[in-house]
């Protein structure tokens with residue numbers, strides 16, 4: 148039966164990313180700080196979260212949050228929304244927010260597809276999907292976050308000209324993503340004919356990336372919303 152709260156289907160946890168018990172100090176920080184920086188669990192306007200923000204960026208599946216926090220720290224004038232269902236990752240991200248005294252980060256502890264569903268049309272200036280769960284076995288490919296329906300949802304929430312960076316260290320997922328993104332008339336590569344394994348100047352190494360679990364060097368796909 149379809150759950151009206153989850154029109155996209157349930158979240159599937161990948162491998163070792165299942166939750167561990169949260170340490171008491173982390174739990175205390177989660178309890179005190181997360182409610183103050185959580186996004187509403189319903190349709191919302193990003194400008195209501197940070198009225199003076201020049202742009203709104205979204206990171207899907209931020210893991211430990213180091214990339215999200217570093218990007219937010221570089222651009223305090225930008226509202227950075229992150230979504231991650233893994234409680235240990237959210238606890239880590241909240242710690243980064245506290246330690247770096249970031250006032251421009253908002254977090255959804257849960258499925259990014261819900262956040263995308265709540266966002267207004269053309270409301271996001273920049274999107275990151277960094278090293279998403281690869282689901283590299285053929286029978287699991289259907290669990291990948293990049294699916295034609297999700298690409299259509301991203302096309303709706305990204306502003307014309309918005310940038311979308313996707314990174315993976317699984318060669319087949321890079322090909323999968325290129326195929327599905329460029330099948331949509333809403334997306335094109337930001338640049339043609341470049342080395343997609345060159346590390347972008349503004350990239351921040353992620354925890355998953357450091358583990359080198361994939362079958363190739365990281366591939367960075369920078370798309371633009373047409």
Ligand SMILES: C[S@@+](CC[C@H](N)C(=O)[O-])C[C@H]1O[C@@H](n2cnc3c(N)ncnc32)[C@H](O)[C@@H]1O
Nearest residue numbers: 208209210231233258259277278280353354355
């Ligand atoms: C392989 S990890 C990479 C984490 C991080 N981006 C990094 O590079 O270190 C993928 C992350 O995506 C999260 N994830 C999976 N499905 C998601 C969804 N539907 N919405 C938000 N996050 C999701 C997982 O919990 C996991 O933390």
